[in-house]
Amino acid sequence: MATSILATSYSELRLTLSPELAPMIETAIDPRFGFAVKTLVRACPVIEAIAQDIPTDWRNDTSMKSDVMLLWDDIAGPEVLKQLTIV
Numbered sequence: 001m002a003t004s005i006l007a008t009s010y011s012e013l014r015l016t017l018s019p020e021l022a023p024m025i026e027t028a029i030d031p032r033f034g035f036a037v038k039t040l041v042r043a044c045p046v047i048e049a050i051a052q053d054i055p056t057d058w059r060n061d062t063s064m065k066s067d068v069m070l071l072w073d074d075i076a077g078p079e080v081l082k083q084l085t086i087v
Contacts, residue, residue, distance in 0.1 A: 040070055 022039045058066035
């Protein structure tokens with residue numbers, strides 16, 4: 001089984017979102033569920049662009065496992081792929 005990785009920068013699609021949004025969500029989750037959750041917020045057009053770029057032959061079944069990772073801006077980039085173990 002071949003492993004495919006789609007690594008594209010969507011920084012040009014970023015819409016202006018309040019920088020306080022992720023911390024507000026994190027603050028709300030912690031007391032509600034009893035644990036901290038690091039939160040990543042992306043605008044709908046960014047998610048839609050990523051979904052459109054996923055190759056049509058990618059699937060999740062017995063012959064292939066396809067996942068998409070959304071990364072924080074400070075670690076996103078082609079160099080992060082070298083740090084991943086793909087199995």
